[in-house]
Amino acid sequence: MLQLPPLSLYIHIPWCVRKCPYCDFNSHAQHGELPQQQYVDALLQDLQADKAYVQQRPLHSIFIGGGTPSLFDADQIGRLLAGVRRQIPFDKQIEITxxxxPGTLEHDDFDAYRQAGITRISMGVQSFAADKLQILGRIHNGHEATNAAKALAQADYQSFNLDLMHGLPGQNLQQALHDIETAAALNPPHLSWYQLTIEPNTLFHSRPPQLPDDEALWQIYRTGQQRLAELGYRQYEISAYAKPGYECRHNRNYWEFGDYLGIGCGAHGKITLAAQQKIVRTIKVKHPKGYLAGQYHYQTNPVNSEDLPLEYLMNRLRLMRPIPKAEFEARTGLPARMLEPGMQRGVAKGLVIVHDDSWALTDKGHYFVNELLGEFC
Structure with a gap:
């Protein structure tokens, strides 16, 4: 039987100073003054319309993403969080990211956002190398990124994350490791380290840059993994590394197939409906013009039971921990035996170890997740 998982909230703020050539997120270049107050009002009305999905749960975590949310001033972020709290109670241990x-803290400093209610900052550094930042279309330089991270470390947040990319155009192993060493010297509790991929509907897709070859990418990944471990960062997800006690609660809830409300332009949500014993996905209107006109909801789609095993695994296999069979049953409402044939095929390929109460990926399995997922398609 389906059981209600923890509930998170994703809030999308769609504006950036300019669109990066690799970005396929729903983001729009800023033109003139942003409609901060009007957009926060719309977000709170959007949330009100989704209240039936809460089902008496407190909020486990909140993530304000984009776009570039730091284009909004701390007063508006504080007003937004206060409005959310009036509608849905917060868990005592709530994480608010x-x-x-680094180049968009025009309105307020990190202290102001902390006082507004933010408990965790995720800062998009991507690289500290000037030539790589220019290729990526970033508006900051390495010096600004370093200064911003130092200020962030002094702002007394519960945690903060630095985003880094690897496999950048023209990047070699030494350059990738230099980014890791520079970031680690700033002592962030959490690091996201992920490979640049070329996505459709991006400038890089229409004008592809020259990326490192597969052998170089593999060397960067394996050596970077080892160095991050030596520096005290434990890999708990495909692209996430944390010091003990600093895993991202919000992202873990995604990967554990928890529930999340999605408000804002183009935001997605995933909700368990306990009374109906079904799971639905929600999508909100994508363009700011329509959203600000009060057209919040775009689509609500039920997830077919035959699609649930693959949907669950596409999320859960990102985590490095074993999968409890009881978790699969609670989050999907399906018996664990439904996964056994595919898992046994994974065993034959050296990708999976089956235990009485869980499935665990082998070291090889963590590198060939897509091959294992193919056994469930």
């Missing part, structure tokens, strides 16, 4: 970029 806001994305920020």
């Amino acid at each position: 806001m994305e920020a970029n």
Whole structure:
């Protein structure tokens, strides 16, 4: 039987100073003054319309993403969080993350956002190398990123994350490791370290840059993994590394197939409906013009039971921990035996170890997740 998982909230703020050539997120270049107050009002009305999905749960975590949420001033972020709290109670241990970029703290400093209610900042550094930042279309330089991270470390947040990319155009192993060493010297409790991929509907897709070859990418990944471990960062997800006690609660809830409300332009949500014993996905209107006109809801789609095993695994296999069979049953409402044939095929390929109460990926399995997922398609 389906059981209600923890409930998170994703809030999308769609504006950036300019669109990066690799970005396929729903983001729009800023033109003139942003409609901060009007957009916060719309977000709170959007949330009100989703209240039936809460089902008496407190909020486990909040993530304010984008776009570049730090384009909004701390007063508006504080007003937003206060409005959310009036509608849905907060868990005592709630984690509230806001994305920020080193070059977009025009309104307020990190202290102001902390006082507004943010408990965790995720800062998009991507690289500290000037030539790589220019290729990526970033508006900051390495010096600004370093200064912003130092200020963030002194702002008394519960945690903060630095985003880094690897496999950048023209990047070699030494350059990738230099980014890791520079970031680690700033002592962030959490690091996201992920490979640049070329996505459709991006400038890089229409004008592809020259990326390192597969052998170089593999060397960067394996060596970077080892160095992060030596520096005290434990890999708990495909692209997430944390010091003990600093895993991201919000992202873990995604990967554990928890529930999340999604409000804001183009935001997605995933909700368990206990009374109906079904799971639905929600999508909100994508363009700011329509959203600000009060057209919040775009689509609500039920997830077919035959699609649930693959949907669950596409999320859960990102985590490095074993999968409890009881968790699969609670989050999907399906018997664990439904996964056994595919898992046994994974065993034959050296990708999975089956235990009485869980499934665990082998070291090889963590590198060939897509091959294992193919056994469930």
